[in-house]
Amino acid sequence: MTIFLDTQTMQMIALFEQSTGAHVKDCVSGDEQLIFIVHEGEVGKAVGRGGQHVRDLERRVKKRVKIVEYHPEVSHFIANLVAPLELEKAEFQDATIFLTAKDLKTRGLLIGRGASNLRLFESIVKRYFPIKEIRVV
Numbered sequence: 001m002t003i004f005l006d007t008q009t010m011q012m013i014a015l016f017e018q019s020t021g022a023h024v025k026d027c028v029s030g031d032e033q034l035i036f037i038v039h040e041g042e043v044g045k046a047v048g049r050g051g052q053h054v055r056d057l058e059r060r061v062k063k064r065v066k067i068v069e070y071h072p073e074v075s076h077f078i079a080n081l082v083a084p085l086e087l088e089k090a091e092f093q094d095a096t097i098f099l100t101a102k103d104l105k106t107r108g109l110l111i112g113r114g115a116s117n118l119r120l121f122e123s124i125v126k127r128y129f130p131i132k133e134i135r136v137v
Contacts, residue, residue: 013036020057024037024039031120034066037124047067075091086102088101097133
């Protein structure tokens with residue numbers, strides 16, 4: 001799938017790569033946060049010792065920064081995307097992903113107010129995998 005980036009996103013990616021040394025696969029701007037998707041095995045480099053790179057970036061861009069490790073398997077990628085929330089399982093059936101939350105609080109955090117979190121996760125996953133929707137059961 002082809003991912004199109006605007007100039008502001010490209011500037012954010014350049015800033016991130018320059019300050020962390022990690023290679024970015026994608027950057028998605030959420031409501032109050034930036035989500036950087038990095039290549040496999042580069043999360044440690046991206047976060048920095050004690051989270052120093054994340055704190056520096058948050059201060060520079062004045063938004064929360066989340067770093068997600070890409071994985072070619074959809075269930076692993078979703079687990080990385082929703083971390084630190086824990087899932088019991090993620091099943092892929094007929095282009096729909098069914099997420100089973102550990103408890104009710106986790107379920108609520110996965111969905112978010114007005115399903116905003118769920119739609120954000122869905123839009124990110126759709127950039128890499130051929131899915132129709134994500135459902136929390």
